[in-house]
Amino acid sequence: MIGDTVDQRVRMVDASGTITTIAGTGQIGSSGDGGPATAAELAGPGALALGSLGKIYVADTGDASAFSAFDDRLRLLTPSAPPAGSPPSIKTGGVVSASAFGQFTSVAPGSWIEIYGSNLASDSRSWAGSDFSGMNAPTSLDGTSVAIGGQSAFVDYISPGQINAQVPSNVVTGSQQVVVTASTGASAPYTVTVSSTEPGLFAPPSFIVGGNQYVGALFPDGATYVLPPGAVAGVTSRRAQPGDNITLYGVGFGAVVPNIPAGQVVQQQNSLASTFHLSFGQTQAAVSYAGLAPAAVGLYQFNVTVPNVPASDTVPLTFTLAGVPGTQALYIPVQ
DSSP states (O other): OEEETTTTEEEEEOTTOOEEEEEOOSSBSOOOTTSOGGGSOBSOEEEEEEOGGGOEEEEEOOOTTOTTTSOOEEEEEOOOOOOOOOOOEEEEEEEEEOGGGOOOSSBOTTOEEEEEEESOOSSOEEOOGGGOBTTBOOSEETTEEEEETTEEOEEEEEOSSEEEEEOOTTOOSEEEEEEEEETTEEOOOEEEEEOSOOOEEOOOGGGEETTEEBOOOBOTTSSOEESSTTSSTTOOEEOBOTTOEEEEEEEOOOOEESOOOTTBOOOSOOEESSOEEEEETTEEOEEEEEEEOTTSSSOEEEEEEOOOOOOEEEEEEEEEETTEEOOOOEEEEEO
């Protein structure tokens, strides 16, 4: 950058050597504050200093022939807002269930989904406590929001390429449209199928061991997973024993009693409105709690007692919801 004191301009030289005027009209004066820098008058611009976010401080020191007319000033050049970028775009196949809970062809009210595409947000972050309104989760983060069937979804995470959102409770089943709105505009509608339930137990891809997908079950310490010891690097784990109490988590299991709508932090115990059964192999387990997890949003919790089954690192774990079998192929180790 150059303070062109004689010509009453501030110039910029780019990497190719091209000189561009970024402030000043060439006329001496002090007008133009608050408007375009190239329409402002300067009076002997001299020393320059860079500030944060592209700001430039200009010591407008007055002209040798006009000190008496123009006082010394410190002028600030602030970059204009960048031109509007492309609107959000949801890529083909870009609306899926939360990946740690299985892959499904539809979504359900209250379930968590992942949306993939481009220009979905201007930054990347998860929600924070300050984004909540009381016990209600945010429906927008930094100008990015999601509508499903015309209803506002609850937004947990944003980035230019991915959004994590919770489907609102009042979305009607059937074909519905997903629209992402960001600061650059709204996406074209993306059609999804909404089902009344789409249940999946927490089973992250990192828990695939030897080709077997293990469920993400926790012991009561909240830190030790039910996995073969050392099966997943950096994860504390051990096998379950008959009689152990363990906890599983899930999404998409439908309504609870009393009703707790999507987007609310759970503050009371509740129970699934539909019948839930869990089995280790052919043996049904005792489930002491099946409902939304306390202090969470849209996460279901299942407290289970491990039944007496033959020892194996690959005991099949299955469930039914309202008599309908879940679609995940899951395993759990029992010693």
